[in-house]
Amino acid sequence: xxxxxxxxxxxxxxxxxxxxxxxxxxxxxxxxxxxxxxxxxxxxxxxxxxxxxxxxxxxxxxxxxxxxxxxxxxxxxxxx
Amino acid sequence: xxxxxxxxxxxxxxxxxxxxxxxxxxxxxxxxxxxxxxxxxxxxxxxxxxxxxxxxxxxxxxxxxxxxxxxxxxxxxxxxxxxxxxxxxxxxxxxxxxxxxxxxxxxxxxxxxxxxxxxxxxxxxxxxxxxxxxxxxxxxxxxxxxxxx
Numbered sequence: 214x215x216x217x218x219x220x221x222x223x224x225x226x227x228x229x230x231x232x233x234x235x236x237x238x239x240x241x242x243x244x245x246x247x248x249x250x251x252x253x254x255x256x257x258x259x260x261x262x263x264x265x266x267x268x269x270x271x272x273x274x275x276x277x278x279x280x281x282x283x284x285x286x287x288x289x290x291x292x293x
Numbered sequence: 294x295x296x297x298x299x300x301x302x303x304x305x306x307x308x309x310x311x312x313x314x315x316x317x318x319x320x321x322x323x324x325x326x327x328x329x330x331x332x333x334x335x336x337x338x339x340x341x342x343x344x345x346x347x348x349x350x351x352x353x354x355x356x357x358x359x360x361x362x363x364x365x366x367x368x369x370x371x372x373x374x375x376x377x378x379x380x381x382x383x384x385x386x387x388x389x390x391x392x393x394x395x396x397x398x399x400x401x402x403x404x405x406x407x408x409x410x411x412x413x414x415x416x417x418x419x420x421x422x423x424x425x426x427x428x429x430x431x432x433x434x435x436x437x438x439x440x441x442x
Contacts, residue, residue, distance in 0.1 A: 222350050222422035223434045258439040266420065269355040285352055285420070289436030292349070292356075292380055292421035293333050293392055293412060 214239055214280035216246060224286045227255040237278065243267060244274040246284055259286070296361070298368035304377040305360040307351055307421075312379050312390040320375040321397025327404040331412055333392035335385045339435070343428035349382045349391070352420040356380070363414040370410070371403040378411055380421060 219232050235249055243265055250256045264287040265272055271287075278284070295304045314330065321328055337344055360378060368376050375397035385391060394411050398404040423435040 219352065221352055221420070222424070223438050227439075260439055266352070266355055269352075269358055271418075285355065287352070287420055288422060288434070288438070290416070290418070290420055291423040291435040292351075292419040293416040 214241070214278070216241075216278055216280070216282045216284055218246070218250065219283060219285040221285065221288065223288050224256070224259075227258065228253065229255060241278050242274065243272055243276045243278060243284060246278065247274065250286075263287075296365070298365045298376075299373070301368040301373040302375045302377075303361075303364045303368050305357070305364045305379075307353060307356055307360075307380050307382050309381075309383045312381060312393045314390070314393055317377055317379070317393055317395040320377060320395045322374065324399060325374050325397040326399055327401035328395065328397045329401075329404040329408045331392075331394040331408045332390055333412070335387050335389050335391055337387050339425055342425075344387070344425050345428050346384060346386050346426045347391075348384050348424040348426070348432075349380075350422045350424070351380075351382045353382070355420050359418055359420065360415070363411060363418065366414075367407050367410050371398065371407040372400075373398045373403060373407055376407065376411070378415070380415065380419065382421070 215234050220228050225231050251259050266285040268283050364376050377395045380392045394408050396404040396408045426432045
């Protein structure tokens with residue numbers, strides 16, 4: 214299945230892109246997607262337990278993914 | 294976006310344009326004995342380092358959804374008649390308003406507590422990032438940044 218990864222702020226700069234598509238096995242979890250991302254240029258530094266959102270809601274890493282899911286990497290937030 | 298939660302009118306959004314507080318002050322009605330306004334502004338220093346401007350980047354769709362959730366939770370917890378929060382995006386100069394929270398309520402305790410709750414939750418949950426620009430020309434994302442192992 215194909216899922217979309219969104220990258221913001223420092224992650225966007227490290228990866229030099231704001232979004233990318235990942236091809237994953239049908240039973241993949243968010244954690245599997247993170248493991249795959251770590252092999253890409255600039256993203257080797259991704260922490261073991263990154264904060265993520267799936268389809269615009271904060272999500273655990275154990276969540277099962279579905280085709281077309283939008284997974285956002287959320288670096289430390291700094292609003293306010 | 295605007296909604297009604299627990300009897301309160303609830304409005305939350307991000308804005309690329311300057312925040313105009315005068316417009317926010319029309320909140321509530323004569324039944325509200327208290328209106329609090331919290332304003333966050335761009336500060337000229339951070340950890341002793343001179344800041345000259347900053348840039349906010351947001352995951353817009355999620356930030357608006359998360360802000361609405363924060364406001365709905367808040368309106369459900371305190372007795373309020375109006376709850377509004379605006380957060381800036383884009384480039385901000387020193388002294389510019391980064392966030393404004395306006396609460397109108399019959400009584401002050403609820404207005405103060407709700408206002409404080411909203412700003413703390415914004416800081417904790419809203420997917421917004423801040424890049425500071427310093428007097429020496431360097432820029433940095435605020436907060437812990439992952440480094441190459």
